[in-house]
Amino acid sequence: MTDLTAKTITELRSGLSAKEFSAEEVTKAYLQSAEDASELNAYVRLTPEHAVEQAKVSDRRIADGSARPLEGIPLGIKDLFCTKGIETNAASKILKDFRPVYESTVTSNLLRDGAVFLGKLNLDEFAMGSSNETSAYGPVINPWRRAGEDTKLSPGGSSGGSSTAVAAHLCAAATATDTGGSIRQPAALTATVGIKPTYGRCSRWGIVAFASSLDQAGPIARDVRDSAIMLTSMAGHDPEDSTSIERPVPDYEKALEGGVKGMKIGIPKEYRLDGMPSEIDELWQKGAKLLEEQGAEIVEVSLPLTKYALPVYYIVAPAEASSNLARYDGVKYGLRVHDDDIHEMYRKTRAEGFGREVQRRLMIGTYVLSAGYYDAYYLRAQKVRKKIANEMASVFQDVDLLLTPSSPSAAFGLGEKSTDPVEMYLNDVFTVTANLAGTPGISLPAGLDGQGLPLGLQLLAPAFGEEQMLRGAYALEEAIGFDAQPSKWWK
């Protein structure tokens, strides 16, 4: 039998409807491959019984002709999405044994469309990290290795479980979230496609909050088409999320065709960083050239505030997080470390329950909001953020899309960057602006570096410009023709 886990959503969809294989077979194949890949640590929990049950329902619906858009497609769910009756821990000890009695809107949308959930995927604790090393479940291992080495590499973060599971074929596609780059950077490091939609496009309801004004759910998938299919199901207005936008969801798959002829694509010169590997620069230029060959007009643009985006992010995100994570206090759910004094109970519980990176960010966030510092840090950051958003909006007056690298380096070894927090934060240098401005971005595989590790390119679009972004990404994907796969060393 052919390897069912090698198929894209598109291929599964046609195979299922042609009854070449059953949803149950596909699901079981994925469950098997996920079990075999435990070394990668992508899943924190598989839910085989649930999955098979759902697959059986899918098979019945396919049989009686009432198949839904994602009928029988096995997905992995980042463990930041609350799933009804299934433990959800956000990779944190503080949410020990937490079993939500509710389903997040995004996963509800996927279930509505017939998807099968294989289990919950690993991530950085509360999505705070760029390497998946802050997870209470331990790091995820990138299926990609440097040529001739067996050094364990990071799959990026925070959606490292999602990127690895997709890259290693442990699910057909995965949900993920992106607060500063947590979809696009891991996608780049694993040769997968990741979309961070416009803020408000996907509901945040039922997703464990990190930084409310920046968090946005999106898919990680094998290719641009699959990511468009996923986004179509995930997106939509939710009256329970006040920041969700009431705007019809187009069929993003239909937006793919059409090419980039006549599009104007900007190359922001400030994204050319000192000390960036030359291979990244070369791939970037190659990408621009390919788009130009397809008929796009390539222009250099300037975004002078780019370098301030990360410092702004490291004020705003921790500030919001320090408040969002105040609810983990040992009273209503999760871990409690007992003490007779209530405040001592809080202190002990939170010291024991949160990992070091989370604690660090909570302290930064608490400090920048505290009396006497609010204006100098938080207020100033929100003003600079406004300027950055305005700058982005104004550049999109002139161009349809921006083309940039997705990350400043290929996958790095575990532990290589975790000693200096600021060095780790720089991973998000290309992605974070879109979060601050609330605009969409997509990362897609662009090629391999000299060590055989994947690198990604990012396309950025104005708010609600997902369709033109996908059109650009699809054209670029076709032109690049990336088809490398990691060797299955973990089996």
Next chain:
Amino acid sequence: MAETRNLLRGETGDWEVVIGMEVHAQVTSNSKLFSGAPATYGAGPNENVSLVDAAMPGMLPVINAYCVEQAVRTGLGLNAKINLWSRFDRKNYFYPDLPQGYQISQYEFPIVGEGTIEVELDAERTIEVGIERLHLEQDAGKSIHDLAPRESYVDLNRSGVALMEIVSKPHMRSAEEASAYFSKLRTILRYLGTCDGNMDQGSMRADVNVSVCRAGNYAKFLESGDFSHLGTRTETKNVNSIRFVRQVVDYEARRQIQVLEAGGSIDQETRLFDVKSGETRTMRSKEDAHDYRYFPDPDLLPLTITQEAVDNIRAELPELPDAKKHRFVGVYGLSAYDASVLVMDKDKADYFERVAGGRDGKLASSWVTTELFGLLNKTNTNILESPVTADQLGALIDLIQDQTISGKIAKQVFELMLTEDAGKDPKDIVEARGLKQVTDTGALEAAADKIIAENPEQVAKVKDKPKALGWFVGQVMKETGGKANPQAVNAILKQKLGLE
């Protein structure tokens, strides 16, 4: 002079007390401020709690449109500026009855700005109290401390219920003024239907800010707006009755003067009121209370409302107590004070209007405030459960006005309406019991003649002392069993005794 009123005498000189109040009023609504859980009182533990109110991970707030409307309505009722753009902020602190670890409130940009209300103290004195602002916020849950020796039990039923925090300016200058303000505010909210004012259910509670300063310093503060002229204030939390407000102010003013005169200083602190002892004490649990790390709530958008929506609410506003008071004075000829007593409670004002309609307003007011309220107070009965309906009382007053009975007999009839003749029409009672006033001049003249003839000494006396006429009137009334019309008797006697 207003600026130096209500001086308190100390050992070392005169002091003034200055009071400002933050009143938390529960918005009357079906559901909570940011969730669809019921806002009703008295449910079982955590019965009225949604996953949003319990701060489950990933839950998000969506604002209740009616609560916004109620806040606007209240702002209009306080003659205040409505801000078409306001914003929700998070106030961060840890407490077991605060499930989110923050309270969603409005810190920098409240929905309602400055306003002012009139507060009547008695027949002569009315003060104006400035409103600083009104904002919407979430209530917290409740910790119960007496169910287990070493543990507290937390019930989140109140968590997320909409509150209006109404902040006054420091315009009150005595315990009397503070309690009158609290009471007036309650009246206004009840008229508006924006808060039920049920203080025993916690629907209205006051944080009372008290400071003292040397006589004359308040005037300097008023002139300059500079708070440094005032003393350091303490804030006594959750005072939930008009009487307690008075006690808190009295106690705190006395305590602060004592501390200051002994050479001590007042800490700016949060205090609790002990109902049993009537004293206040330092609240221990607020250890880092002064760093709430406010910032705009990123889960919500700025609260925008249109002028048109405000105008629509304004057009539908009910008549408010001050307007009603002025109307009662104008239409029914009542004194301002009588009118203010009547409008204090909307149900009472409505009762009065029903009685007074088409009748003598003053007579109606006197019957309602003296006889009826006297009775209700004595029996601790709500006006809505009055044993005498407004229509019955009106019918009784009709009998006085058309001189069927005298006021004195009317009181007798009123008694009967409460007892043996409950539920009967006063007219029928008068008829059945033969209480009709004697207006037949023949009968009255005969009675007068009889009394005059039998009492020659009195007749002689009355020529010099016309005031002795009263004795004759009394005798004639006795003769007629109290049913004679006193005015008629008066006229007949005057004529017969040649006093005109």
Next chain:
Amino acid sequence: MSLDDATVKKVANLARIAIRDEDVPHLKEELNGILGWIEQLQEVDIEGVEAMTSVVETDIPMRTDITADGPTGGGQPENIVANAPKTEDHFFVVPKVVE
């Protein structure tokens, strides 16, 4: 602006995170590293710029004042306390709170 030991302890307490005295020096160093890096924002001219308050530029959505069923409604005390470390009769139970 850089943190001293006392501020690190104060911030940890505000965030309700117990820290040991021996952790203060390296925490201080890390936090100061981050804050020093953030410091570059002081270069940006923010004169007359309005702070970003929301990414979404629409009117705030509002719910109607009706009691809801499901997650956003009441009547589910068993769900509310289902994950709690300690409960009694649908109450959350916590160490004694002193007011």
